[in-house]
Amino acid sequence: MQYREYGRTGKKISVIAFGGMRFQPDGDKFDFDKCAAVVRKASGLGVNYFDTSPYYCGSQSEVIFGQAFKDMPKPFYVSTKSYESDPLKLRADLETSLKRMGLQKINFYNIWGIKSMEGYRNVMRKGGPYEEILKAKKEGLVEHVAFSTHCSGEEIAQIAKDGVFEGVTLGYNILNFPFREKGVRAAHAAGMGVMIMNPLSGGILPKKAELFDYIKNPDDKTVTEAALRFLLAHKEITGALCGMGSVEEVVENVKAGDIVKDFPESKRAEIKARLSLDMDKLCTGCQYCDGCPAGIEVARNMLAYNYTILERRERYFDVMRMHWGLPADQADKCTECGQCEKKCTQQLDIINRLKNISKWGKERK
């Protein structure tokens, strides 16, 4: 397993980190011993960063980790989070997390899910969540303060410039890298740790492996291996959070952390082009369409629309709400002026897509 410095914290993190959102229940309950064994297996194989939240796996993820942490084979770091805007509720989340996991402190505490610059300003307001976490840090309950986000690369770069966080957890993968690459580089340049969530695009890459075979280099055995190689080849990335629900998944993921290899620049360019040639229906997140006069966030709508092509319609609504806190009825405002379509690098039929979204939104009501 390779390890990298998490920003300026002095801590070294395994490049394959454990995402605690994929524990599998047996029937309608979790077998805590079985799930804890998965965590311990990862620790034994060198994974030392374990990420969870108060709500993953029906609020059982932290409980499972608590069980595992009683007897871990190797030293480890814990990351959890809260999205509470009310500082008292955030403090309550922190105390619950500590209790559930049997810990004296959280190594990395993430302000969860900053969705926009307005959301960031709300976190930083006087008497707000950020101040509350700093208080907990002074008390020794939290070691390092980070944030998790689905903001654009430009927005992440702006937040990084303020220098208030020690790390960022962001969604980044081979299907959306143009949308957030700037943020990855800016956060690293600002001395922050950079943890990646959704490294396999929410499971789309392994599930639709036949569509993405071309991302493989000649020496990559699987699409998953190629996607992780792509991420870990970035020197700016500290680690990738891989959801692991079984010992088999742990063994598979850990292999990628043993053999970090360069990702050839020519292959990267080929993928960028092929994303549009083979998958000419996919938005790449390049943001050339910015500036809609009706105020529609076209790139975000089209990125969310990708999921309807690759998975199912309902995922559009999930992604808009959970990643960005955006209402789905933005699409209703399109005046069909055509400005975005003229600028779109992939020549997507944006207006039609917005019409579809608008129709689906009405059908759901």
Ligand code: SF4
């Ligand atoms: S066509 Fe619609 S989405 Fe595109 S710029 Fe015009 S109003 Fe905005």
Ligand code: SF4
């Ligand atoms: S220009 Fe086209 S491909 Fe690029 S973000 Fe906008 S909709 Fe997506």
